[in-house]
Amino acid sequence: MMGAEFKKYFITLAVLTVVLALVPFALGFNQYYILLAATSLIFAVFVVAWNIIGGYAGQLDLAPIAYVGIGGIVAAQLLKYYGITPWVGMFIGAGASMLLAAAIGYPTFRFGIKEVWYALLTASLVVILNNIAHLPQFLGSLDHYLPAKTGWYYLIFTDYQNLYYVILAVLVATIAINLKISNSKTGYYLRAIREDELAAEALGIDVRKYKLKALMTYAGIMGFTGYLYIVLQGTYSYHTFDSPTSLTIAIMGIIGGLGSVAGAFTSAIFLKTVEEYLRSTIGAMIPGLYLLIYGILLIVVGIFKPEGIAALFNWVKKKIGFDRRGA
Amino acid sequence: MPDAILQVRNVVKRFGGIIAVNNISFDVREGEIMGLIGPNGAGKTTLFNCITGIYTPEEGKVYFMGEDITGLPPHKIALKGIARTWQKTRPFKKMTVLEAVTVGALLRTSNVDKAMRKAEEVLKFIGFPEEKINALGKDITLMDHKMVDLARAIATEPKLLLLDEVAAGLRPHEMDRLAEVLRKINSEKGITMIVVEHVMRFVMGLSERIVVMHEGQKIAEGRPEEIANNPKVIEAYLGTKPV
Numbered sequence: 001m002m003g004a005e006f007k008k009y010f011i012t013l014a015v016l017t018v019v020l021a022l023v024p025f026a027l028g029f030n031q032y033y034i035l036l037a038a039t040s041l042i043f044a045v046f047v048v049a050w051n052i053i054g055g056y057a058g059q060l061d062l063a064p065i066a067y068v069g070i071g072g073i074v075a076a077q078l079l080k081y082y083g084i085t086p087w088v089g090m091f092i093g094a095g096a097s098m099l100l101a102a103a104i105g106y107p108t109f110r111f112g113i114k115e116v117w118y119a120l121l122t123a124s125l126v127v128i129l130n131n132i133a134h135l136p137q138f139l140g141s142l143d144h145y146l147p148a149k150t151g152w153y154y155l156i157f158t159d160y161q162n163l164y165y166v167i168l169a170v171l172v173a174t175i176a177i178n179l180k181i182s183n184s185k186t187g188y189y190l191r192a193i194r195e196d197e198l199a200a201e202a203l204g205i206d207v208r209k210y211k212l213k214a215l216m217t218y219a220g221i222m223g224f225t226g227y228l229y230i231v232l233q234g235t236y237s238y239h240t241f242d243s244p245t246s247l248t249i250a251i252m253g254i255i256g257g258l259g260s261v262a263g264a265f266t267s268a269i270f271l272k273t274v275e276e277y278l279r280s281t282i283g284a285m286i287p288g289l290y291l292l293i294y295g296i297l298l299i300v301v302g303i304f305k306p307e308g309i310a311a312l313f314n315w316v317k318k319k320i321g322f323d324r325r326g327a
Numbered sequence: 328m329p330d331a332i333l334q335v336r337n338v339v340k341r342f343g344g345i346i347a348v349n350n351i352s353f354d355v356r357e358g359e360i361m362g363l364i365g366p367n368g369a370g371k372t373t374l375f376n377c378i379t380g381i382y383t384p385e386e387g388k389v390y391f392m393g394e395d396i397t398g399l400p401p402h403k404i405a406l407k408g409i410a411r412t413w414q415k416t417r418p419f420k421k422m423t424v425l426e427a428v429t430v431g432a433l434l435r436t437s438n439v440d441k442a443m444r445k446a447e448e449v450l451k452f453i454g455f456p457e458e459k460i461n462a463l464g465k466d467i468t469l470m471d472h473k474m475v476d477l478a479r480a481i482a483t484e485p486k487l488l489l490l491d492e493v494a495a496g497l498r499p500h501e502m503d504r505l506a507e508v509l510r511k512i513n514s515e516k517g518i519t520m521i522v523v524e525h526v527m528r529f530v531m532g533l534s535e536r537i538v539v540m541h542e543g544q545k546i547a548e549g550r551p552e553e554i555a556n557n558p559k560v561i562e563a564y565l566g567t568k569p570v
Binding site for chain 2: 184185194196207
């Protein structure tokens with residue numbers, strides 16, 4: 001039974017990879033469009049990774065950009081000052097983000113901080129890091145640039161399609177990690193924690209341990225991808241710790257449907273594309289329009305479909321008789 | 328006493344000025360079904376929470392199979408072999424029945440396939456309707472929830488099962504079915520049970536031995552017929568006889 005399930009996932013993932021790999025061709029290698037596509041794709045990585053803590057474990061984490069920023073800046077600084085390739089630096093960045101996650105998560109979960117308090121705490125983490133990074137001892141108030149070099153060693157290219165493919169590889173790995181967690185003991189335990197912490201604990205689940213595991217996995221992926229985010233942005237500074245971006249990732253995850261990989265992926269790609277489209281068309285007239293749209297979508301989802309975009313998939317599955325859940 | 332699976336010794340739990348559990352001691356013998364009764368607010372659920380690690384008692388000790396488990400966190404106590412159900416069911420609403428029971432079974436294995444087969448087996452054992460095992464938690468009835476709660480607990484392979492008012496809210500024929508299932512779990516799986524109950528008929532028919540609590544204290548202990556005729560118990564439930 002599980003074997004068939006895995007086969008289905010594998011085929012879906014393979015088809016998705018091929019389709020996404022063809023996107024630069026479909027866009028006629030127009031650099032601007034590929035940059036936009038790569039931006040959508042990197043947000044898909046963020047939202048799918050966020051699904052581990054927000055969707056499976058049910059913790060409303062509003063600090064994704066904190067982990068992206070720490071990981072990315074560590075890798076960027078290592079390259080800039082020590083000439084360490086991001087192939088190594090990204091792993092060190094991931095490690096730095098995981099350390100931060102452990103430092104935040106251990107006391108937070110130890111003292112049972114959850115729901116709105118957890119959301120507030122993580123939201124303030126982004127602001128705190130923004131202020132710390134602003135100090136002259138750290139990044140100061142200047143924008144920092146990556147070395148003016150190109151090639152696979154630096155993961156900086158003259159064209160965007162190479163970067164697009166690197167991000168695609170990270171996305172595929174992130175989806176695979178998600179599916180693996182979802183079908184493992186950890187996935188079952190995280191969902192049980194999301195549903196009812198006390199009942200989960202009485203069934204022998206070490207709630208603190210599993211929450212921390214989810215938080216560190218998510219932070220690790222965020223930190224790993226951080227460097228690619230900085231390459232896309234072109235520069236890094238204290239501005240990298242941007243609260244609206246952080247909230248956007250969580251909002252995309254909620255609109256996608258908590259705990260659904262397909263929902264998270266679709267939501268990120270769709271919303272980010274719409275956002276960039278609006279920015280490029282009427283963005284000059286009505287800046288920040290996309291935030292209004294997110295707000296409206298969030299309300300609509302909250303009222304009509306709390307299960308988010310994932311509910312649409314389930315509905316379609318049921319219609320074509322694919323749903324094995326019955327009920 | 329070598330055949331006591333659980334020993335509760337002088338347990339005290341206070342909330343502010345209120346003494347919810349006041350110096351309670353009793354033994355649970357291996358293999359028995361013990362009833363724990365008392366009027367509302369007698370401290371039965373608080374005592375359960377002290378045994379399962381949700382509260383740490385201020386005084387006293389709890390020994391499970393000779394080992395001091397006082398103050399251990401709930402998940403460690405579950406691992407040692409004490410499972411429980413809840414007075415107000417705590418369902419996993421967005422998981423299917425099978426998935427919820429699988430969570431319980433995962434305590435003794437890390438293999439999801441094995442745990443799922445185990446969960447199917449447990450659901451079948453307690454007679455859960457097969458057509459409903461893929462239903463989501465939010466779509467089933469109260470009786471189903473009670474059964475899932477029970478299945479989830481049994482799937483952790485406990486030696487001792489604490490049942491907190493399982494019969495509450497059920498119709499008489501559902502109660503009879505539940506009592507039958509509990510007897511089957513006790514005799515075939517050899518699981519010792521403590522049954523906290525309000526419904527006297529249910530607990531009298533099920534238990535070999537009953538402990539009665541009133542205002543945090545143990546006021547009686549004995550066989551069901553002894554308890555039913557104990558003047559202290561009658562007084563606690565019905566008040567003093569008017570002179």
